[in-house]
Amino acid sequence: MSEHKLDDTKLKKLEDYIDGLEDKEGALINVLHEAQDLFGYLPEELQLFISRKLGLTAAKVFGVATFYSFFTMEPRGKHVISVCMGTACFVKGAEKVLNEFKAQLNIKDNNTSEDGLFTIDTLRCVGACGLAPVVTVDGKVYGRVKVEDVEGIIKEFM
Template identity: 70%
Template sequence: MAKYDVDEVKLRQLEEYIDSIEQKEGALIGVLYKAQEIFGYLPKDVQLFIARKLGIFAAKVYGVATFYSYFTMEPRGKHVINVCMGTACFVKGADKILEEIKKELDIKDGNMSKDGLFTVDTLRCVGACGLAPVVMVDGKVYGRVKVEEVKGILDEYRE
């Protein structure tokens, strides 16, 4: 096996998964899901490994990984916070909620807390305008969020 700059144990786990797939053609998205589940994100070397194991071009793996918003090439925290920035949420103070989250987590640059526990992202619209402003943590929806509620929401996920 070629040398990859990633955790070898995790890479073997991914290899076992890929080897267990009988029909490799059309398996790319499923393999990317599994890889992201194992690694937490899709580093370049993992994408190259997947391309070689599936016998496809690395550009195809990269193209699929960047097309679908579920996949990420950046490490993510254990808990993912999404703040809706759609019109209704923004008008009702989503920008202030986002700033409070960043302040509470001491995030200055990027979108991951220093302890690796949280990743903070924004979404255009979650389709829950009646609950604006909306914050989602690991898919759990918090509606009509107020700045003073941010610490309590984050405390639910701190370890």
């Protein structure tokens, strides 16, 4: 188990949030969302804290945290760039767009830029196939993205 020291102020906010819940039993997903909003990700120690506070097994918490793709166990950048790799986007060049983001941000394997500013991930389908290829940055949608649009999109978030 990795040993990250959890921020006590954030931990207290999470504890107050959990203590304020009427139905702790059905609150796991909401608690995980709150924890990820506070900490940016869900390290193992934080999942253990949540399991103790909710009276759930660590396996249950980990199972839910890993099942849903919007939860992450790794620290993420300040801005999250998601490139849709669904069929329509892929056919219209999403992979080239993804590779251009990685090249311009000098991102290799871990999907987060060295300065911690950007994390890149891929999605299966955004549901906006008519706008293919689609990229989202922090939820803002960019449609019909071309390789030459990448630099401008990055600059919006610098």
